[in-house]
Amino acid sequence: MQTSYPKAKIKILLLENIHPIAKERLESEGFSVELENGALSEEELVKRIPGVHVVGIRSKTILTKRVIEAGDKLKTIGAFCIGTNQIQLDAANRIGVPVFNAPYSNTRSVAELIIAEVISLSRGLFEKSASAHKGVWQKTADGAKEVRGKTIGIVGYGHIGSQVSV
Numbered sequence: 001m002q003t004s005y006p007k008a009k010i011k012i013l014l015l016e017n018i019h020p021i022a023k024e025r026l027e028s029e030g031f032s033v034e035l036e037n038g039a040l041s042e043e044e045l046v047k048r049i050p051g052v053h054v055v056g057i058r059s060k061t062i063l064t065k066r067v068i069e070a071g072d073k074l075k076t077i078g079a080f081c082i083g084t085n086q087i088q089l090d091a092a093n094r095i096g097v098p099v100f101n102a103p104y105s106n107t108r109s110v111a112e113l114i115i116a117e118v119i120s121l122s123r124g125l126f127e128k129s130a131s132a133h134k135g136v137w138q139k140t141a142d143g144a145k146e147v148r149g150k151t152i153g154i155v156g157y158g159h160i161g162s163q164v165s166v
Contacts (some may be wrong), residue, residue, distance in 0.1 A: 004094075006030075007029060007031050008030050008031070008032060009032070010031050010032065010043075010053045010054070010138055011031075011032045011051055011052050011053050011054075011073070012031050012032065012033045012034070012052070012053065012054040012055075012156045013033075013034050013036070013048060013049070013052045013055045013056070014033065014034070014036070014055075014056040014057065014059055015034045015036045015038070015039060015040060015056065015057050015061050016036070016037075016038060016039050016057055016059075016060055017023035017037055017038070017056070017058070018035065018058070018080060019129060020035065022037045022056075022084055026099055028119040031129075033129070037060040038060075038159070039057075039058075039060035039062075039071060040061060042062065042064055042066060042067055045061070045067040046065065046066060046067055046070045047069070049067060049070050049074065050070055050071065050072050050073070051072070051073055052071055052073060052074060053073050053074065053075045053076075054074075054075060054076050054077075054078065054091075054096075055071070055074065055076075055077050055078070056061040056078040056079075057077070057078070057079055057080065057081075057086070057087075058079070058080055059079075059081045059083065059086055060086070061086060062086050062087075063077060063086065063087045063088060063092075063097045064088055064091070065090075065091035066093070068087075068092050068095065068097065069095065071097070072095050073080065074097050075097065076097060076098050076099070076100070077092060077097060077098075077099045077100075077155035078099075078101070079099065079100070079101040079102070080101075080102055080147065082102065082103050082106065083101065083103075083153070084097055084101050087099055089116070096121060104159055107159045107160055107163055108163055109127045109150070110160050110163075111160050111163035111164045114160070114164050115164065118140055118147060118152065119147055122144070122146070122147050122150075123144045123145070124143050
């Protein structure tokens with residue numbers, strides 16, 4: 001497929017431990033990709049962002065107005081996390097740079113961990129684990145309660161709460 005702009009000239013900067021497979025896949029499609037394992041400071045970003053078309057971050061990289069405006073070729077910002085509070089959205093909007101994020105990326109994982117925590121607490125797993133690590137094996141089920149048949153309250157019925165309830 002022919003693009004209106006050569007893919008090899010589209011420069012992508014991925015920060016904060018974005019999985020290396022993302023880099024491999026983008027490069028296999030012909031894009032130019034730089035991968036940084038950590039977040040960069042504002043000064044480092046101002047130096048690195050000129051010429052970059054796409055920047056992908058997580059929650060630790062702060063994209064200030066100064067950084068965004070230094071992105072002379074910036075076309076989009078991807079926040080591979082739930083929020084966008086680390087990006088000055090007004091600055092991006094002012095120069096027409098769309099910002100996207102992954103608001104539901106950890107919903108199911110968090111719901112599963114909540115269920116695991118409920119079971120762990122009701123069964124006293126933390127106390128039993130601590131005893132086992134001290135060499136004391138508690139064979140009794142005293143104090144351990146089953147979750148089955150219990151009613152739990154879910155505070156908030158958003159994305160995570162609705163997954164816990166299923």
